[in-house]
Amino acid sequence: MSMASDASSIVVDWGTTSLRAALVTDAGDVLDRIETQQGISTLKQGEHEDVLVRALRPWFATHGALPVVALGMITSRNGWIEVDYVPCPAGPAELGAGTVSRVLPNGSKLVFLPGLTDPAGRPFPDVMRGEETQVVGYGLDRDMTVVLPGTHSKWARVRNGRIDRFQTFVTGEVFALLMNHSFIARGATQPPVEDAAAFRRGLGEAEGTSAMLSLLFSARTGVLAKQLSADEVRSYVSGLIIGQEFRQAREEGWFMPGDDIAIVGNDGLNALYGVAASVFELKAPEGPGNEAIRGALAVLQAAAA
Amino acid sequence: MSMASDASSIVVDWGTTSLRAALVTDAGDVLDRIETQQGISTLKQGEHEDVLVRALRPWFATHGALPVVALGMITSRNGWIEVDYVPCPAGPAELGAGTVSRVLPNGSKLVFLPGLTDPAGRPFPDVMRGEETQVVGYGLDRDMTVVLPGTHSKWARVRNGRIDRFQTFVTGEVFALLMNHSFIARGATQPPVEDAAAFRRGLGEAEGTSAMLSLLFSARTGVLAKQLSADEVRSYVSGLIIGQEFRQAREEGWFMPGDDIAIVGNDGLNALYGVAASVFELKAPEGPGNEAIRGALAVLQAAAA
Structure with missing residues (x-):
């Protein structure tokens, strides 16, 4: 039995x-x-x-x-x-x-x-x-947006018990390119340092502009202006990029402030995405x-x- | 004498x-x-x-x-x-x-x-x-926007005979990162092929969305859907990125449709930027x-x- x-x-x-x-x-x-x-x-x-x-x-x-x-x-x-x-x-x-x-x-x-x-x-x-x-x-019992952070993040909409539509954002890949191969890496401490305040600062800047190609240069100008330290660069850039993912997803209609949103995945990014969700006035209940x-x-x- | x-x-x-x-x-x-x-x-x-x-x-x-x-x-x-x-x-x-x-x-x-x-x-x-x-x-005799294409493009505003303000866009650097180190490179022909129609197609897509992190994934989905060939990928991505620079610059107030704009530089990019300017309804008189x-x-x- x-x-x-x-x-x-x-x-x-x-x-x-x-x-x-x-x-x-x-x-x-x-x-x-x-x-x-x-x-x-x-x-x-x-x-x-x-x-x-x-x-x-x-x-x-x-x-x-x-x-x-x-x-x-x-x-x-x-x-x-x-x-x-x-x-x-x-x-x-x-x-x-x-x-x-x-x-x-x-x-x-x-x-x-x-x-x-x-x-x-x-x-x-x-x-x-x-x-x-x-x-x-x-x-799939509740209509809502589900975010799966990763190299290629996915934003999916659950509706009537099915996945109704989804959209890919190449957030993790762009972050890795910038940190491993770009001018920004020249300003960042090795080995990497995580800095929660710098991450939030990056999120805040990203929330306020659609000019992503310009915003990325702030990882250099912040160091030149002595307003960003080498220890802060990595988390600041992470905040810029993840914040841009949220801002762009908002403009694409994936959420409105005050919504519940599910963050699902095992890439070790869920906590960072939870912070981003709070900056964008979202609630992210545990799955x-x-x-x-x-x-x-x-x-x-x-x-x- | x-x-x-x-x-x-x-x-x-x-x-x-x-x-x-x-x-x-x-x-x-x-x-x-x-x-x-x-x-x-x-x-x-x-x-x-x-x-x-x-x-x-x-x-x-x-x-x-x-x-x-x-x-x-x-x-x-x-x-x-x-x-x-x-x-x-x-x-x-x-x-x-x-x-x-x-x-x-x-x-x-x-x-x-x-x-x-x-x-x-x-x-x-x-x-x-x-x-x-x-x-x-x-x-500097005429009030206008001057664009300097490059690894770190600059948009400058001439006003009253002086450079009044400017803004950097890391367009060339992001393009190089994507082509040399990203998933997109896996789909592109080597050695590089230039394709004017694919470049325009990328510009057109970039003009229509602020979701740059999502748009970049289209270099892969286009190949998967057999709507982009390996020969077209490089120019298509170039169009996406330069088009995003123009779209973001427009949102930042650097131009309005119908404006004259100066394109100045010696990075071999002026012709591509001239095509982008026309897609964004700008006139780019010769310097x-x-x-x-x-x-x-x-x-x-x-x-x-």
Whole structure:
């Protein structure tokens, strides 16, 4: 007889540089984890199945065949199987219908999750691959905006139980370019120093102007004017860029002051985005946590139904 | 007796990687040029005078002592003599009063030009070093906006015969970061291809949105949607970034549709900026050319007066 704590499935987040698997219960509780460095960039076509089966062998040995959900870059053009993007609006039913399945040698069903595209994106349809699972895991019961911070941040709108539309902002990538390769890096302390006050100062400046290309130069003029120290530059620039993401999202209609907004993700940026949300007069209630696994299970269940 | 074609002074543009000198007449016509790789990054304190005298020796031998004007990074903290920034509003008289002079061993007067600062810059005073000379050389007789394209583009306002204010946009630097180090480079043809239609397409997209962080992602989504080819990516991104500079400058009040605007510079970007100006409904009349030398002579004359 099955218990609530029994292993019921395996969720595999298989990206460019690593394979991370979680053995989970029906409720999404994690019983065990495996991580290897066998990211898709290290593998050739034809090797994926062997790598996956070998990684999961201990769990299969103990629990027998189990459904396996795979997401991440493994479903992209450079992965194992390219799974088409499902168009917005989409919830678990539409995402589930977009999955691609096969059967592993031990009889386990392997389900690849699709990505999501927004055909209304301008100037071209927008895309995500993985974040949609986190939005589903956060919950689709309430109409609201969900922000997923990252290299390519996503702003998604939940409406009527589905992801209605979304928009990408390349915030993390621009920040990394500026800090690693630009004139701004010349003014910043190495190794990096985090400074909460400088971050807030950057947010405040970003809130007040649409001239982002000009604002970035303030990381240099502030140092020249001795109003920014080398220790403050990094967090100040982080505030400028994240603040610009919020300002631009506001102008694109993603929120109004006073709104609730969900901040979901695991890139270590949620706390910074929470500060940004407060500067833009937003409330950011805590999510349920563990969104990727919850979402993967919801889509898996919908795919099986 | 002096003729109009007689050598009257020497203008030295001494930057990080090169020393470029021009032997000029009173009217700013260039009689001869010298260029060496002895930029300030190759020199230690105490070496500058010897290097300069040796470079100019042939002209001194022929023409005797001549006034020498030096500008560029040679007047910065990492140069020979740091010359303070002169505050806006400033014309030849104020810039001339901000020069620093010394006498070379052969009796030639050496005049270092100052940079310019805008104390009204937000959030910190803005700075330029060299571009102000080009604005003076373009001419200050008409109230108008002057754009100096570059790694750090400058938008300057001429009013009542002086440079009234200015603002920096880090357009060229952001473009280089994106093309050399970002996800966008992965989609672009190497070696670079120039595509006028793709450039205009980027300008058009940039004109229509303030969401720059989102717009940049279209360089990827356009390729995914097969609406942008690898050959088009570079010019498309160039259009996005330069178009954002114009859009942001418009929002900052630098121009209104229908205005005349001057595009001055020698970074090879003037033609692209001319196309951008037309997309933003601006007229960009031709300047007199040779602005840096004209401007240096105007400030030199004011300094001597």
